Amino acid sequence: SERSFLDPYDGLLKFSKVLSREEYIKIGKFPIESWLTPKPKIEDYPLLDPFKYQEFVNSGAVRALSKNLENFVMEKVLPDIPLMIGVDHSLTGGVLSALSKKYGAENILIVMFDAHFDAIPAQISLNLVKYMQEHQKEIHVLSPGLLDSMDVNNITLKDSYSCASFLDYLIQDGIILPENLIIYGCQDYPSEEYISIEDSRVKQFVDCYRSFEEKGVKIIPGTKD
Numbered sequence: 304s305e306r307s308f309l310d311p312y313d314g315l316l317k318f319s320k321v322l323s324r325e326e327y328i329k330i331g332k333f334p335i336e337s338w339l340t341p342k343p344k345i346e347d348y349p350l351l352d353p354f355k356y357q358e359f360v361n362s363g364a365v366r367a368l369s370k371n372l373e374n375f376v377m378e379k380v381l382p383d384i385p386l387m388i389g390v391d392h393s394l395t396g397g398v399l400s401a402l403s404k405k406y407g408a409e410n411i412l413i414v415m416f417d418a419h420f421d422a423i424p425a426q427i428s429l430n431l432v433k434y435m436q437e438h439q440k441e442i443h444v445l446s447p448g449l450l451d452s453m454d455v456n457n458i459t460l461k462d463s464y465s466c467a468s469f470l471d472y473l474i475q476d477g478i479i480l481p482e483n484l485i486i487y488g489c490q491d492y493p494s495e496e497y498i499s500i501e502d503s504r505v506k507q508f509v510d511c512y513r514s515f516e517e518k519g520v521k522i523i524p525g526t527k528d
Contacts, residue, residue: 366464372397422470425460430504482519492524
């Protein structure tokens with residue numbers, strides 16, 4: 304039917320009143336492998352495994368894809384204004400890298416609306432989840448859905464570039480300036496409860512957040528409501 308799409312991107316373009324305006328030029332999809340898309344090809348179903356995704360991220364492949372997207376934006380979009388439609392922030396860094404190269408990091412202000420601060424290294428996040436699983440009856444759990452989706456005893460994460468950590472890499476590489484980064488709506492911002500916890504796993508998480516604020520990142524926590 305006309306409302307059945309193999310890719311949500313196609314449905315959005317068809318029915319969006321905003322994107323149908325003439326000022327929006329459709330340049331097509333950024334090519335990625337089928338098994339990484341919302342609706343993979345049938346022959347790729349064997350790849351739909353948490354450990355395959357884990358291996359993919361740990362190998363540094365997300366960063367390589369972001370680099371490819373940077374080139375895509377440089378060649379096909381700029382100097383026009385890029386608008387990327389995606390599922391998460393895995394490739395946002397590629398767009399920001401292209402803009403930084405074109406205009407300079409000092410001329411880019413990033414305002415990001417996100418329930419999570421995508422600059423926390425994987426090991427720090429994993430250790431925090433382990434602590435929350437051990438103490439979930441005693442504390443307010445940050446991102447409850449995360450506890451149900453992660454088997455922390457059978458997962459191995461490297462501190463690699465991903466949708467959950469890419470901002471850290473962009474800051475380290477000078478692609479964006481911390482003082483030009485504003486994060487609005489963080490639900491995992493350390494509360495007074497977490498700041499008071501002495502467990503090293505929690506303290507490492509709190510210290511990581513604070514280190515970015517000390518560098519100049521502005522973080523506006525989300526409300527509990």
